[in-house]
Amino acid sequence: DAKTTQPxxxxxxxGRAANLPCNHxxxxxxxxxxxYRQIHSxxxxxxxxxxxxxxxxxxxxxxxxxxxKSSTLILPHATLRDTAVYYxxxxxxxxxxxxxxGKGMKLTVNP
Amino acid sequence: EAxxxxxxxxxxxxxxxxxxxxxxxxxxxxxxxxxxxxxxxGPKLLIQxxxxxxxxxxxLPKDRFSAERLKGVDSTLKIQPAKLEDxxxxxxxxxxxxxxxxxxxxxGPGTRLLVL
Numbered sequence: 001d002a003k004t005t006q007p008x009x010x011x012x013x014x015g016r017a018a019n020l021p022c023n024h025x026x027x028x029x030x031x032x033x034x035x036y037r038q039i040h041s042x043x044x045x046x047x048x049x050x051x052x053x054x055x056x057x058x059x060x061x062x063x064x065x066x067x068x069k070s071s072t073l074i075l076p077h078a079t080l081r082d083t084a085v086y087y088x089x090x091x092x093x094x095x096x097x098x099x100x101x102g103k104g105m106k107l108t109v110n111p
Numbered sequence: 112e113a114x115x116x117x118x119x120x121x122x123x124x125x126x127x128x129x130x131x132x133x134x135x136x137x138x139x140x141x142x143x144x145x146x147x148x149x150x151x152x153g154p155k156l157l158i159q160x161x162x163x164x165x166x167x168x169x170x171l172p173k174d175r176f177s178a179e180r181l182k183g184v185d186s187t188l189k190i191q192p193a194k195l196e197d198x199x200x201x202x203x204x205x206x207x208x209x210x211x212x213x214x215x216x217x218x219g220p221g222t223r224l225l226v227l
Binding site: 002041042043044045046087093098099100101102103104 | 115151152153154155156159167202204214215216217218219220221
């Protein structure tokens with residue numbers, strides 16, 4: 001079973017920041033937070049991951065609360081091509097533990 | 112760099128028939144995964160290979176599903192015989208390995224299977 005909770009859907013206006021929440025209240029100390037997204041009719045795409053510090057790459061920023069029980073994925077300037085299902089996953093890094101996908105959250109970016 | 116290739120992209124069969132899917136991972140990637148994604152759900156891991164050995168096949172319905180990766184490169188997933196509930200998208204993914212900073216999974220476009 002997935003260890004995270006996400007709202008089922010969210011809308012965002014094009015050009016605005018999209019803040020995607022994720023709750024992981026039972027996260028263990030050695031578990032990382034991973035984000036993937038899946039655009040319609042494509043396979044999932046890796047976005048970013050982090051342990052406790054905030055992370056940023058060319059796609060997004062990841063903000064993890066100090067108690068690590070929740071996180072927010074930020075797309076700073078959402079475009080129509082960011083419309084997708086976003087998956088928040090927690091797992092241990094560097095082991096054989098599998099990725100367990102929940103139902104994710106559908107983000108719709110509106111013009 | 113070429114991505115993960117899968118074929119066919121679509122397949123329609125009748126129940127009790129057999130079907131096979133093919134996957135060619137990113138060059139040099141040691142770890143290969145097959146996922147099943149039923150409509151409205153997230154992908155579910157069926158089997159994981161490390162080179163040509165099976166690491167995890169705990170969720171593979173072994174009475175009808177089989178997979179192989181004989182030379183540690185490309186892989187095939189077979190269903191025989193197919194059931195209606197096997198209708199899904201079958202995704203292949205690969206990663207450089209399973210160690211630290213090697214495990215980002217790159218997914219192919221998937222094969223959409225419809226069993227009638």
